[in-house]
Amino acid sequence: KGAKTGRQVESYQTQAFTLARERFAMETALRRAIDDRQLRLAFQPICDLATGAIVSFEALARWRDPQGVEHQPSDFIPVAEESGLIVPLGRWAMDEAARTLRWWDEECGGNCGMRVAVNLSAIQLQRDDITPVVEAALIRHALSGDRFVLELTESAIVTDPDRIAGIMHGLKALGTTLAMDDFGTGYSNLAYLQKLPIDILKIDRSFVSGMLADRDKIAIVRAVLSLAQALGMRTTAEGVESNELAQTLAALGCTFGQGYLYARPLEASDALRMIVAARTA
Numbered sequence: 001k002g003a004k005t006g007r008q009v010e011s012y013q014t015q016a017f018t019l020a021r022e023r024f025a026m027e028t029a030l031r032r033a034i035d036d037r038q039l040r041l042a043f044q045p046i047c048d049l050a051t052g053a054i055v056s057f058e059a060l061a062r063w064r065d066p067q068g069v070e071h072q073p074s075d076f077i078p079v080a081e082e083s084g085l086i087v088p089l090g091r092w093a094m095d096e097a098a099r100t101l102r103w104w105d106e107e108c109g110g111n112c113g114m115r116v117a118v119n120l121s122a123i124q125l126q127r128d129d130i131t132p133v134v135e136a137a138l139i140r141h142a143l144s145g146d147r148f149v150l151e152l153t154e155s156a157i158v159t160d161p162d163r164i165a166g167i168m169h170g171l172k173a174l175g176t177t178l179a180m181d182d183f184g185t186g187y188s189n190l191a192y193l194q195k196l197p198i199d200i201l202k203i204d205r206s207f208v209s210g211m212l213a214d215r216d217k218i219a220i221v222r223a224v225l226s227l228a229q230a231l232g233m234r235t236t237a238e239g240v241e242s243n244e245l246a247q248t249l250a251a252l253g254c255t256f257g258q259g260y261l262y263a264r265p266l267e268a269s270d271a272l273r274m275i276v277a278a279r280t281a
């Protein structure tokens, strides 16, 4: 292939410039969104695969801008991570999750019996002092640490394993449950699994959805399940979209399931309705 024509170079530059400008515009808008409380949390149930009972809800960030546009986390979380805005966003999410759980408890006349899972970004763990942030939310909303699951990704561990190990032990000391999110999509060295205080492996949706028709996917899911069992960890399958999938995963020994079969991420008030309905059933 020969040298690029002048026109091609120009169009690449224009594209790169447009992308950079869009990123910057989103960063500016997101900064304002955090300050102006345009963010909210949606809550998706996680169920015991054997009984179907709801055991927890994962808190997922949602952003509707003043123009009414609903932005996807897959668009704005990466921007938040690159810009460092994930630090204030993550602090807000932790506090908001605790505030909501406290509200559910009060509506249930004590303890609603649910845990809430909060996502902690690798960047947040690098740049923020996360243990005091979690502890402050617990104190502020008068909740014990055992009401929370903290979801970490493999990328958090790659960057600085020793420091992350210290942080994870600190979070465990608060009573929280630790889950490894999107397991199988990141770091491939498994040595860390036995060294770190991980309670739950979350099997990424990319392996779960479609596994009934794909021998390779089902082989990976089986392998992750037996690895987790050997290490004494529980497992959550993401992307459980059908009854057949839930039954197969339960038969394979997977502990929990999350996905559209049970519910999509819900507004906090709808999640509360689900909790109350389950309690009175």
Ligand code: C2E
Pocket: 044, 059, 060, 061, 062, 072, 073, 074, 077, 090, 093, 119, 120, 121, 181, 182, 205, 238, 239, 240, 241, 258, 259, 260, 261, 265
């Ligand atoms: P994740 O942690 O893997 O969260 C699960 C995602 O899968 C959610 O997407 C959820 O809506 C979606 N999902 C759940 N069940 C199903 C299903 O059965 N089928 C399909 N197709 N999708 C399903 P969502 O809410 O768009 O979030 C995307 C990602 O953004 C999350 O992936 C997480 O990595 C990140 N994220 C969201 N909120 C936060 C947050 O507060 N902090 C951080 N650090 N990351 C967040």
Ligand code: CA
Pocket: 058, 119, 151, 181
């Ligand atoms: Ca997650």
Ligand code: CA
Pocket: 181, 182, 202, 204, 238
């Ligand atoms: Ca996940």
Ligand code: CA
Pocket: 182, 204, 205, 238
């Ligand atoms: Ca995932």
